[in-house]
Amino acid sequence: MRAVSIKNGKGPVDALYIDDSVSEPELKNGEVLIRVKAFALNRMDLMQREGKYPVPAGTSSILGVDYSGTVLKIPPGTKTPLQEGDDVFGLVKGGAYAELLAAPVETIFLKPKELSHEVAASIPEVWFTATQVLLEVGEFKNGESLLFHAGASAVGIAAIQLAQLHNAKYVFATVGSDSKKEAVKKLQLKNSPTKIIPINYNSEEFVDVIKENSPEGVDVIIDPVGGIYFTRNVSILKLDGRDVVMGSMTDTNVKFDLLAVMLKRLQIKGTTLRSRPLAYQGKIADIVKAEILPKIVSGDLLHPIEKVFKLEEIVEAHKLMESNKTTGKIVVTIP
């Protein structure tokens, strides 16, 4: 089958190529075979391509964690209401940059006919991650306040909306430009009581902006950036506040004051989604199915697509993501 491979196993963007001679995936127990029609890019794909992302044990070495396509084969005895021929989308631990994919039934969704394969493929990783970091790890509760770093990222866009579904009081979001501030403001949901306050980190100090608007601080911080923000994050958390570390794009050696962590009863929680057991991912899938998917279909939740590429343009697709200039999802189709 055709799949995206990496010359010498890892390397820069130009190491990516279309490989015609990749073996078809073998189905493990509980997996079905998918003919992939579209897959989405995620930031960790860049890290994995460069050999900097520790792929969970037993995972395909092929890039890609979310896909949309058609069910080709369901082994006898597999527990699933799916049928061969169904249009589906979902999340896998790896292998989505390929024509054929082994996908676990726990994290497969029937594709609503209102959604194209391009849109469907770009939903799982973003919304699973937002759900995981905000609701599961962050334990965000109705009426609490949120700070999301990198608020104009795809996960930021999802989490800012999700926090509104849970009646956030304030959502603060750091972004890198005034145009991204405007984009974040547009995430205000109809009839939501939430006050969304974007912060341009190039011209404003987030601690000051938060103290001015919400002197008591915030309950939950979700941070895909890491090092540079950590000490300030701890300083701005309320009693019982939670700092969720979901990425570390900057220096990862950080300092903090243990006494403040104790007296404010803070929680610092590191997380990754991809390494989680399937049962955990299945629980997240249930939340996404019930709470989120219907609202994406109805248009009540915004889920922007930045650009769609063809498989042959995979290098251009990775280059666009590396540019750090996009806000919507980058998708690749396999006709």
Place this chain on the structure above:
Amino acid sequence: MRAVSIKNGKGPVDALYIDDSVSEPELKNGEVLIRVKAFALNRMDLMQREGKYPVPAGTSSILGVDYSGTVLKIPPGTKTPLQEGDDVFGLVKGGAYAELLAAPVETIFLKPKELSHEVAASIPEVWFTATQVLLEVGEFKNGESLLFHAGASAVGIAAIQLAQLHNAKYVFATVGSDSKKEAVKKLQLKNSPTKIIPINYNSEEFVDVIKENSPEGVDVIIDPVGGIYFTRNVSILKLDGRDVVMGSMTDTNVKFDLLAVMLKRLQIKGTTLRSRPLAYQGKIADIVKAEILPKIVSGDLLHPIEKVFKLEEIVEAHKLMESNKTTGKIVVTIP
């Protein structure tokens, strides 16, 4: 009434004195009046005496959080099965170093007749704290492994036994002497599958001892010491491990690697019991009542008393605690 006061509000041990002219406490809603027969000392009393412990808002400025005594007065309308004259013991947010005490009904226990007031008074803070840090904050589960720093402390003695009730695989405990190692080994419960491994921090490196016995590390670390251990704690935690910061007796400015916290999905959780809402403390009380108290009465759980003083000897009692040489509880009686 008589109570222990502090000359000039805070100071060294000699600032403590018996004050004959302290006003009787006023009962707030949900509180009953107790005639205190005994109270126990806790390490935070020393910090509070020195003005270094932030007492929760609305709390009595009198020292002391656990007591045993007799119910003197229950205001009409108070929801409690207790009756005036009952012998009781329990936890308060402050005020126990006094003849009369206002105590909330949520955290009062009927005193089993098998327990003296001296023993009963010394139970709540220790066992509430052990329950809180191990089960609630630490989320310790059957079959997991624990590292407890300061394992020969009163809370350590309680937590090491509690972990065995939850079928701990390994319990590692740092202590300051070989005689304390022996004391910790004696905490092995009958028929417990747990392997208890005390570590003398003056002659052994805890990271090495743990790696040798349990190469994968530990699931939960409970640390009343803080700064000096923090980086090593993070290094020895398993995937999904939890580091519970319940004290900081050393330098509190610590460094750590955010990337390790993310990839191992670690949780660093600060906590104090005294600042918690009454509903939370009531929940802990229910666990102590059901799981622990019957086993202290039956002698299946060890709860050592170091020494009992009279009220007039309060200075000597504090001096003994300051010596850092005790393992059992220090109790003061008010005849």
